[in-house]
Every structure is written in structure tokens, then in C-alpha cells.
Amino acid sequence: MLSPEIAEPPAKAAVQTGQIALFLDFDGTLVEIAPSPEDVRIDRRLPEALAALRQRLGGALALVSGRPVALLDEMMAPHRFDAAGLHGAQIRLGSADAPVAAPSELLHTAIRAMVRFANANVGVIIEDKRQSVALHWRLAPALADEAQALMEKIAAEIGPSMRLQRGKAVAELVPASASKGGAITWLMQQEAYAGRTPVFIGDDITDEDGFATVNAVEGLSIRIGGGETCARHRLASPTALHHVLLAAAEGGDLTLETFLQN
Known part of the structure; x- marks a missing residue:
């Protein structure tokens, strides 16, 4: 770049x-x-x-x-x-x-893991878009490394159908295509x-x-x-x-x- x-x-x-x-x-x-x-x-x-x-x-x-x-x-x-x-x-x-396509069971599983993380950490926000899901930590910047590690782990578990899209204080699982x-x-x-x-x-x-x-x-x-x-x-x-x-x-x-x- x-x-x-x-x-x-x-x-x-x-x-x-x-x-x-x-x-x-x-x-x-x-x-x-x-x-x-x-x-x-x-x-x-x-x-x-x-x-x-x-x-x-x-x-x-x-x-x-x-x-x-x-x-x-x-x-x-x-x-x-x-x-x-x-x-x-x-x-x-x-x-x-x-x-709007129906969310996959894999995405439901990912959301459950993200919800557990958000419930345990004030300031973490989940944005469920049905075909994709994002984890935001703009209000909890100290959790950036932990949040990114979680999303990397979830993406690896889901496999090739989804990819991890990083952004500004956010990581999102989106369809690989x-x-x-x-x-x-x-x-x-x-x-x-x-x-x-x-x-x-x-x-x-x-x-x-x-x-x-x-x-x-x-x-x-x-x-x-x-x-x-x-x-x-x-x-x-x-x-x-x-x-x-x-x-x-x-x-x-x-x-x-x-x-x-x-």
C-alpha cells in the first residue's frame, strides 16, 4: 500500500x-x-x-x-x-x-461466542446484519487485542465460507465472496x-x-x-x-x- x-x-x-x-x-x-x-x-x-x-x-x-x-x-x-x-x-x-439471505447456523454459532464476550466486557457492541456480524470495541479500546483475537479464532473455526474484515475499532465476519x-x-x-x-x-x-x-x-x-x-x-x-x-x-x-x- x-x-x-x-x-x-x-x-x-x-x-x-x-x-x-x-x-x-x-x-x-x-x-x-x-x-x-x-x-x-x-x-x-x-x-x-x-x-x-x-x-x-x-x-x-x-x-x-x-x-x-x-x-x-x-x-x-x-x-x-x-x-x-x-x-x-x-x-x-x-x-x-x-x-436478505437467511443467516447460516455457522453465523449463529459465531454470534453466541461474541455475545458471551460482549456480556463480559462493558463497551463491546455486536452489530448483527443477518448475513454478516461485526464486533465493535470503539468504546472499549483497551480490549482491542482481545477482541481481535476472538474474531480471528471464530473466523478460523467457521472456515472458508466467511472471511474476517477488519476496520476502525471493528472486526466483521462477512461472506468470503x-x-x-x-x-x-x-x-x-x-x-x-x-x-x-x-x-x-x-x-x-x-x-x-x-x-x-x-x-x-x-x-x-x-x-x-x-x-x-x-x-x-x-x-x-x-x-x-x-x-x-x-x-x-x-x-x-x-x-x-x-x-x-x-
């Missing part, structure tokens, strides 16, 4: 708004990271701004998140966007409800997205395969905040991204130069 302060623009840096397919992570990107998942708050101007941008982009705008699609719909109400939830395990085009990069690749094959330059904006290790995917096709990869990354560009914060998106929704450009000015 690279951790550039300033990176050279890729070959397609001059791409214009109408040629972009925009992919946006949610937590840490569109909203600030909160102490617990249910505490996040969204700037209520954003859903309207993203709806306006979607129209300008000919429909080529999608949310790519670890959250369930239904939760993204709730946050973005009254609008519904194309979305890849659960790190790509759920993909929904249009406004239909996203399919799911990835944000895979979701972006699939979406780029759909009519609204095909032939455009992908732009993916995220903030975490969970977004790295998405960055790598767009880098491979000379797209624009932008990481919010610090940290080691293969993203080629950075924005300082979700607030900086808000400025870009709100201005673009009002008719401004949405190009690499636009992002780098913030």
Missing part, C-alpha cells in the same frame, strides 16, 4: 462530471464515525444533494458500504440509491427492496455505469480493495483522512467531501481538480 501526501493525477484526471460513475462509502465518508453504529447522524442536505447528482450523472451513483442496504435506505430517506451493502454481499439497483471491489466491478457492467470513469471515495481498510479496483482501470480513488492506503488522493474529512458534493449538486463540476481543492 501507498500513503501519499500528494499523488500524481491518473491519465483520466480531466474527466468531466457527465463521464463519472460515483461510488461512495458511508461511515467515515458521508458521515463521521460515531461511538456506536446507531449513533451516526447524517447532514440532511446530503440525500437531496446525492439525488440531484444522480440525475446529473445519468443514474451512475451508488453507495458502497458495510451497512445493510435497508439501513442505507433509512438514512437516505426519502431517496433510494443503487447500493452495495454488507461489503458487497447485498447489491440493489433501483428502488426495490434488497434481498463479498468485497467492495467486486461490487464496483459488477456495477460498472450495468447500463448506467458502463463506459464511465469510476470514482470511489472511502475512509478505511475495508475500502482498500475498492480503491485497487478503480486504480486498475485508471479511475479516481480518494481516501478520507489519514492512514496507509493504495488510494491515489485524499480529502481531509467527511465535511470536506460534503463541500464538494453540495457544490456539485448545485451545478458545479465534479472532477479530480474539484476534490483536490478541498
Whole structure:
């Protein structure tokens, strides 16, 4: 991975708004990271701004998140966007409800072990997403090593059907076949997205395969905040991204130069 302060623009840096397919992570990107998942708050101007941008982009705008699609719909109400939830395990085009698979018995077993750990340790939070499950320790940072060791043990016991996805003070068991990069690749094959330059904006290790995917096709990869990354560009914060998106929704450009000015 690279951790550039300033990176050279890729070959397609001059791409214009109408040629972009925009992919946006949610937590840490569109909203600030909160102490617990249910505490996040969204700037209520954003859903309207993203709806306006979607129209300008000919429909080529999608949310790519670890959250369930239904939760993204709730946050973005009254609008519904194309979305890849659960790190790509759920993909929904249009406004239909996203399919939700029944959790496996292996996942039930994992959850029971996680519940025992959470019950014994104040500040540990379990986020059951049905097809995946996350263990958060943001409110109990001293337990980071113990929590990660537990999740590694559970992942090893479950076997190859699930993989361990690490993030900021969180570790999550997700279907092995799911990835944000895979979701972006699939979406780029759909009519609204095909032939455009992908732009993916995220903030975490969970977004790295998405960055790598767009880098491979000379797209624009932008990481919010610090940290080691293969993203080629950075924005300082979700607030900086808000400025870009709100201005673009009002008719401004949405190009690499636009992002780098913030």
C-alpha cells in the first residue's frame, strides 16, 4: 500500500462530471464515525444533494458500504440509491427492496461466542446484519487485542465460507465472496455505469480493495483522512467531501481538480 501526501493525477484526471460513475462509502465518508453504529447522524442536505447528482450523472451513483442496504435506505430517506451493502454481499439497483439471505447456523454459532464476550466486557457492541456480524470495541479500546483475537479464532473455526474484515475499532465476519471491489466491478457492467470513469471515495481498510479496483482501470480513488492506503488522493474529512458534493449538486463540476481543492 501507498500513503501519499500528494499523488500524481491518473491519465483520466480531466474527466468531466457527465463521464463519472460515483461510488461512495458511508461511515467515515458521508458521515463521521460515531461511538456506536446507531449513533451516526447524517447532514440532511446530503440525500437531496446525492439525488440531484444522480440525475446529473445519468443514474451512475451508488453507495458502497458495510451497512445493510435497508439501513442505507433509512438514512437516505426519502431517496433510494443503487447500493452495495454488507461489503458487497447485498447489491440493489433501483428502488426495490434488497434481498436478505437467511443467516447460516455457522453465523449463529459465531454470534453466541461474541455475545458471551460482549456480556463480559462493558463497551463491546455486536452489530448483527443477518448475513454478516461485526464486533465493535470503539468504546472499549483497551480490549482491542482481545477482541481481535476472538474474531480471528471464530473466523478460523467457521472456515472458508466467511472471511474476517477488519476496520476502525471493528472486526466483521462477512461472506468470503463479498468485497467492495467486486461490487464496483459488477456495477460498472450495468447500463448506467458502463463506459464511465469510476470514482470511489472511502475512509478505511475495508475500502482498500475498492480503491485497487478503480486504480486498475485508471479511475479516481480518494481516501478520507489519514492512514496507509493504495488510494491515489485524499480529502481531509467527511465535511470536506460534503463541500464538494453540495457544490456539485448545485451545478458545479465534479472532477479530480474539484476534490483536490478541498
